[in-house]
Amino acid sequence: MKRSLLFPVLLIVLIVTAVFSMTLGKYPLPLSDITGFFLYKILGVGSIDPEQHSLLGNLLMDIRFPRILAAILIGASLSVSGAAFQAMFVNPLVSPGLLGVLAGASFGAALGMVFSKSWVAVQICTLLFGFVAVLIAVGIAKIHKGNTILLLVLGGVISGALFTSFLSIIKYIADPYNQLPAIVQWLMGGLSMVDRKLLVITGIPQVLSIILITLFSGYLNALSMGDEQARALGIPVELVRTLLIFLATVMSALTVVIAGMIAWVGLIIPHVARMFVGPDNKVLIPASALIGAIYLIVVDDVSRMLFNVEIPIGITTSLIGIPFFAIMLKKAKRGWG
Amino acid sequence: MSHISIKNISFGYTKKIVLSGINLDIASGEIITLLGPNGCGKSTLIKLMLGLHRPGEGNICLDGVDISRLGSKTIARAIAYVPQIHRSYFPYTVMDIVLMGRIPHKTFFYRYSKEDINIAHDAMERLSISHLAERPYTELSGGERQLAVVARAIAQGARTLIMDEPATGLDYGNQLCLLEEIIRLSQEGYTFIKSTHSPEHALWVADRAIMIKNGTIMADGKCDQIINSENLFHLYNARVNVMWVNNAFQICVPHAVSDCEQSSNGTDRKKAFVIHDRSQDLTQ
Numbered sequence: 001m002k003r004s005l006l007f008p009v010l011l012i013v014l015i016v017t018a019v020f021s022m023t024l025g026k027y028p029l030p031l032s033d034i035t036g037f038f039l040y041k042i043l044g045v046g047s048i049d050p051e052q053h054s055l056l057g058n059l060l061m062d063i064r065f066p067r068i069l070a071a072i073l074i075g076a077s078l079s080v081s082g083a084a085f086q087a088m089f090v091n092p093l094v095s096p097g098l099l100g101v102l103a104g105a106s107f108g109a110a111l112g113m114v115f116s117k118s119w120v121a122v123q124i125c126t127l128l129f130g131f132v133a134v135l136i137a138v139g140i141a142k143i144h145k146g147n148t149i150l151l152l153v154l155g156g157v158i159s160g161a162l163f164t165s166f167l168s169i170i171k172y173i174a175d176p177y178n179q180l181p182a183i184v185q186w187l188m189g190g191l192s193m194v195d196r197k198l199l200v201i202t203g204i205p206q207v208l209s210i211i212l213i214t215l216f217s218g219y220l221n222a223l224s225m226g227d228e229q230a231r232a233l234g235i236p237v238e239l240v241r242t243l244l245i246f247l248a249t250v251m252s253a254l255t256v257v258i259a260g261m262i263a264w265v266g267l268i269i270p271h272v273a274r275m276f277v278g279p280d281n282k283v284l285i286p287a288s289a290l291i292g293a294i295y296l297i298v299v300d301d302v303s304r305m306l307f308n309v310e311i312p313i314g315i316t317t318s319l320i321g322i323p324f325f326a327i328m329l330k331k332a333k334r335g336w337g
Numbered sequence: 338m339s340h341i342s343i344k345n346i347s348f349g350y351t352k353k354i355v356l357s358g359i360n361l362d363i364a365s366g367e368i369i370t371l372l373g374p375n376g377c378g379k380s381t382l383i384k385l386m387l388g389l390h391r392p393g394e395g396n397i398c399l400d401g402v403d404i405s406r407l408g409s410k411t412i413a414r415a416i417a418y419v420p421q422i423h424r425s426y427f428p429y430t431v432m433d434i435v436l437m438g439r440i441p442h443k444t445f446f447y448r449y450s451k452e453d454i455n456i457a458h459d460a461m462e463r464l465s466i467s468h469l470a471e472r473p474y475t476e477l478s479g480g481e482r483q484l485a486v487v488a489r490a491i492a493q494g495a496r497t498l499i500m501d502e503p504a505t506g507l508d509y510g511n512q513l514c515l516l517e518e519i520i521r522l523s524q525e526g527y528t529f530i531k532s533t534h535s536p537e538h539a540l541w542v543a544d545r546a547i548m549i550k551n552g553t554i555m556a557d558g559k560c561d562q563i564i565n566s567e568n569l570f571h572l573y574n575a576r577v578n579v580m581w582v583n584n585a586f587q588i589c590v591p592h593a594v595s596d597c598e599q600s601s602n603g604t605d606r607k608k609a610f611v612i613h614d615r616s617q618d619l620t621q
Contacts, residue, residue: 092426145351215446222437224427229420231389233493234413234441279427 003283006276010290017297018072022064024301034060062196069203070194071300072293074255075265077206079292080285081248082266083273084213087224087281088241089149092274096252096266099152099245100159104133105256107163110170110183123198123257130253133159134245148227148238189260189314191300202254209247210289216244220281261314262296264321269295271328340365340497340528341386346395348381355381356552359395363530365496368523370539370560371532373549374573379532382549383501386530388412413441417490419500419531422483422507428473431485435460435470438492460491464518480511487518498522500531504538516542536564536577540587548572561587 023029037056039045048056081096089098097103108129112122140155141148174180213220219240222230231237255262269292270284276291277283296317303316339362347357356378363369371379384390385397388404396403404412417438435457436449461467464484474482483503490498504512519529520542533539539546539560546563548556550572556563564587569577576592 087427090426218440218443218447219445221429221433222440225425225434225437226420226423228384228389229418229423231409232387232413232416232418233437234408234410236409274427279429280433 003277006283006287007290010287010294014072014290014294014297017294018068021068021297021301022060024305025059025064027059029056029059066194066196066199067191067300068297069199070191070258071296073199073203073206074191074259074262075269075292075294075296076210076289077251077255077292078262078266079269079273079288079295080210080213081251083270083281083285083288084220084244084248085266086270087220088244089153090224090226092271093267095264096248097160099137099156099249100133100163101130101249101252102256102261103160103163103167105130105253106187106261107133107167107170109186109256109260110167110174113183113186114170114174114179126257127253129163130256131249133163134249136162138242138245148241185312186260187314188312189262189317190303190310190312191259192310194258198258202258206251206254209251213244213247214285214289216240217281217285220244220285224279224281259313263314263318264325265292265296265317268321268325268328271325275328339363340367340400341530342398342401343386344395344398346385346392346397348385348390348392354552356385358553360554361547361557363528365528366523366526367545368519368529368543369531370543370546371530371549372534372536372539372546372564372572373532373555377549378552379549380501383418383499383530383532386499387416387418410441414494416497416499417493417495419483419486419490419498419503421502421505422479425474428475430471431461431466431469431474431477431481431488432457432471434474434485435488435492438489438494441493456494457488457492460488461485463491463522464488478511479507480514483507483511483515484518487515487522491522496526497528497530500529502532502534504533504535512538536569536579536589540564540579540589564589 019031019034022034023031033052033056036046036048037053037060040048040053078096082094085094085096085098086092105126108126109122111129112125116122116125137152137155137159140158141151144151171180171183174183219230219235222233222235223237223240227237252266270288272295273284273288273291277287296313299316299320300313302320303311303313341361341363343359343361343363346359347354349355359382371382373379381390385392388397388407388409391405396405398404399407399412399415436453438460439449439453439456440447442453458467458470461470464487466481466484466488469477469481469485474485477485487498504515507515516538519531523529529543531543536546543560545558546556546560547554548563548568555572556568565579566577569575569579569589577589578592578595579587579589580595581587
């Protein structure tokens with residue numbers, strides 16, 4: 001597809017998917033009601049019966065719209081940090097959890113659920129331990145001298161394993177009737193806890209991080225040639241990498257704050273995007289953001305609609321993602337030669 | 338004034354001293370070959386010249402200015418790096434790769450201009466790889482990949498190319514092709530500093546060879562003067578005859594082969610190979 005056409009097309013697909021998803025739910029809404037509501041709400045055109053208005057307001061503004069917006073933010077964040085990590089670690093099989101951020105954040109969430117009654121405390125704890133895990137990984141890489149990329153990967157493996165064990169401890173000591181099921185369900189991921197206030201607080205840093213990573217995407221191209229070549233091209237590799245790791249950590253940890261663990265998106269979507277637009281990160285990063293957003297809206301629709309009970313979205317992303325990845329390998333492999 | 342001047346540098350990673358007391362003056366337009374056994378410090382010297390490492394002692398000057406005082410982009414506009422043939426995991430087109438050479442001329446949020454694209458096309462044209470422009474780098478042969486990276490160096494605007502074993506891993510034909518391009522570009526005024534494991538490559542294309550052993554310069558001079566049996570034995574612990582052919586050029590032939598030619602009548606050469614007892618050499 002022509003590059004100039006790609007972004008408008010993706011944007012339209014995103015909007016159509018988002019609007020269509022608003023019609024879906026236990027209480028199906030015809031498209032005309034939704035457009036009518038938004039026309040009235042935003043432009044003041046037309047008129048709506050007050051009872052209908054409060055019902056639509058509740059359904060759309062408090063439940064479906066925040067949920068779809070959360071799917072957009074999470075899909076874009078995970079995909080962009082995945083694409084950035086794949087370039088900067090010169091490895092197309094890397095995912096956003098590489099440096100332990102998801103393990104750390106999960107531990108933080110579980111810790112908060114066991115020791116605090118306040119949901120805000122849980123969220124702060126999630127974000128905090130996401131960062132602690134990445135700091136440990138980076139710290140391990142810093143104290144040893146040698147191939148920085150390799151050491152970071154090893155640091156991430158160690159830090160991820162550490163926080164996974166810590167999480168097991170928390171699960172073990174948690175009250176098995178109330179806390180343990182809550183922790184397990186939270187870790188499977190879900191968008192049902194989303195509210196507008198949380199979206200504003202988490203959305204702003206996520207959108208800023210996506211914009212900043214897009215600005216640095218040209219440097220990502222050079223980084224994906226390996227450290228030495230990037231430095232020989234005049235790029236301050238350590239500085240750029242530290243900044244990008246920070247931004248990716250903010251984005252990924254916040255996805256856990258909003259919706260728990262959502263697997264596979266950050267690994268698969270950059271591959272899908274690369275199939276459409278090629279490996280140039282200047283195009284790949286924004287394309288990953290849009291495709292990731294569309295993907296997560298659709299997956300969330302499936303989670304909500306497929307059965308009477310909502311399926312945790314982490315399970316759906318894995319179940320859709322894994323076979324898809326297996327099929328796609330053949331095509332993606334071409335670039336790994 | 339010499340183009341690159343290295344004054345008394347020493348360098349070590351944590352404990353181990355890798356290079357000590359290195360002095361070098363490199364003029365514009367020279368082709369210099371670094372020779373030395375594995376782990377002698379060739380690659381380290383290359384990284385120091387690129388400004389990727391800071392020397393522990395001494396300094397390196399680029400056109401009279403200490404490179405530790407120059408920004409990394411300023412260095413990149415003068416000196417380009419051609420690594421050993423490498424695999425990319427991402428199918429960038431050759432055009433993408435060559436355009437990366439324009440990064441040192443840009444701020445961090447850059448867009449390629451028409452001019453950048455023209456420069457990239459020119460660079461590919463000069464290496465006769467324009468037909469590869471839209472091919473994915475990952476599908477090229479090793480030789481084509483190296484030419485793409487040399488084209489990137491040209492697009493970078495650098496007049497000095499530092500190459501770390503650029504021919505290693507290439508097949509024979511591609512090695513010769515790369516060496517020919519080096520000769521051609523040096524005639525246009527480019528300076529080359531390259532390391533190799535093949536003394537013959539130095540004899541064929543380089544003006545000057547620098548032999549490095551145990552982190553110091555063992556010999557530095559014109560190739561036909563210093564690449565000889567004695568120096569190669571000291572450098573690599575290898576017994577080699579360096580012979581003149583037609584009084585025009587030199588080749589290296591291992592003793593095992595050249596001695597056997599003298600001693601055999603050509604019918605049963607295998608048996609006549611003279612294999613030296615290397616255990617004596619190792620104790621030296």
